[in-house]
Amino acid sequence: MKTENGNRISRRSALKRMGLLVAGAAALGMPALTSCGEETRKRIILYFTGTGNCLYVARELADEHTELLSIPQLVKQGRYALEADEIGIVYPVYGHMPPNMVREFIKKAQLKAKYKFAVLTYGNRKCSSVEIWDEVSRKAGCPFDYITTMIMVDNWLPNFDMNEQVKIDKHIPESLERIRADLAERKRWHESVTELERQQHAGFLQASGVDPETGFLLHSQDAFAITDDCIDCGICTEVCPRGNYSLTSEGVKTEGDCEFCFACIHNCPQKAIRFKQMKEVNPNARYRNEHVSLWSIKESNRQ
Ligand SMILES: Cc1cc2nc3c(=O)[nH]c(=O)nc-3n(C[C@H](O)[C@H](O)[C@H](O)COP(=O)(O)O)c2cc1C
Ligand code: SF4
Ligand code: SF4
Structure with a gap:
């Protein structure tokens, strides 16, 4: 079997990436055991x-005893109770804050x-x-032992040219190596924040008017327009974690609360989705992301 970037992977790794290995063993009532018969740590990554x-980072932090779970799919299933030895979460920062659905x-x-x-993950600041x-996780009664950031391509189209972003070396392998080592020793640590960074966030909130209690939460009908380049391929109906797109007799329509994700x-093949404002x-x-297929984005987000 091949990965999306062409490398060969075993069936075991493929199952692990799909989150089926641990789930399958659990369904059969089998404990997670190593080949020596010792008990292993079960890790869930949301x-x-x-x-x-x-998704790429979550996969890279997964070992053979890890289950990867998409938050939009868990929300769709109404599944909120999860148990494992270790639970991790990977999300993109929007205005330095978590996506509304993650909150x-x-x-x-x-x-x-x-x-x-x-x-x-973040792209620039x-x-x-x-x-x-x-603060958000503590308020929810669910504090985290370890919190870190990782710089990657910045997908914020208003400020960045994607063709230029992909050329920048953001030292992703080094970041992954550091985080893997920290997790292996179950490091209890929060990355430090400077006073300047706090002030920059406060300045962002003031300038943007974004509500710090909700973060980015828009209406897709106000944010996006669909142009005549649309070919009704239906991709937008499957990649949206809010299920905001539909194919109608009058073409594609979008409506609903929007994460602004x-x-x-980014995934419309015709570049027929445009910002209104x-x-x-x-x-x-x-x-x-070069390691992630369109199929995987659909599997993660389809409503
Ligand atoms: C609405 C929105 C807001 C963003 N805000 C920030 C930000 O404040 N700082 C930053 O460095 N990157 C920001 N980004 C970039 C993303 O955090 C970054 O590209 C992330 O890795 C994307 O992850 P994904 O590919 O899993 O969606 C923003 C992106 C979006 C779409
Ligand atoms: S992804 Fe783009 S081309 Fe395809 S249906 Fe949606 S708007 Fe149209
Ligand atoms: S896919 Fe588009 S419409 Fe759906 S939540 Fe994300 S930005 Fe909003």
């Missing part, structure tokens, strides 16, 4: 993704684990995102 960075999920979640870790997650705009640096450039 993720939210628009353009694949967080709402953590408020309802009952996560039972000896060790909880969070990895926040993380500011006080670590402290923000600490950009899964729709914001300009783009390069309207011809779109992004999806």
Whole structure:
């Protein structure tokens, strides 16, 4: 079997990536055992993704005893009670804050684990995102032992040209190596935040008017327009974690509360989805993480 970037992987790794190995063993009533018969740590990694960075990170932090679970799918199933030795969460920061769906999920979640870790991906400026997650998760009664950030391609189209972003070396293998080592020793640590970063976040809130209690939460009908380039392929109906797109006799329509995750705009093959109010640096450039297929984004987000 081959990965999306062409490397060979075993059936065992493929099952692990699909989250089937641990789930399958559990369904058969089998404990997770190593070949020597010792008990192993079961890890669950929860993720939210628009353009694949967080799914890639979640996969890279998974071992053979890890179950990867998409937050939009858990919300769809109404599944909030999870138990494992270790539970992690990987999400993209939006205005340094968690996506709205991640906030709402953590408020309802009952996560039972000896060790909880969070990895926040960002593209350019993380500011006080670590402290923000600490506060949000504590308020939800679910504090995390380890919180760190990781820089990746910035998918924010109004400020960045995706063709340029992909050329920048963001030292992703080094970040993954550092985080893997920390998790292996169950490090209890929160990445530090400077006073300047706190002030920058406060400045962002003031300038943008974004509500710190909800983060980005828009209406897709106000944010996006669909142009005549649309070919009714239906991709947007499957990649949106809010299920905001539908194919109608009058063409594609979008409506509903919107995370502003950009899964729709980046994954439309015709570049037929456009911002109504914001300009783009390069309207011809779109992004999806090079290791993540469109199929995986659909599997993660389809409603
Ligand atoms: C609405 C929105 C807001 C964002 N805000 C920030 C930000 O404040 N700081 C930053 O460095 N990156 C920001 N980004 C970039 C993403 O956090 C980053 O590209 C992330 O890795 C995307 O993850 P994904 O591919 O899993 O969706 C933002 C992206 C979006 C769509
Ligand atoms: S993904 Fe783009 S081309 Fe396909 S149906 Fe949606 S708007 Fe149209
Ligand atoms: S409409 Fe687009 S930006 Fe909004 S939640 Fe759906 S995929 Fe994300």
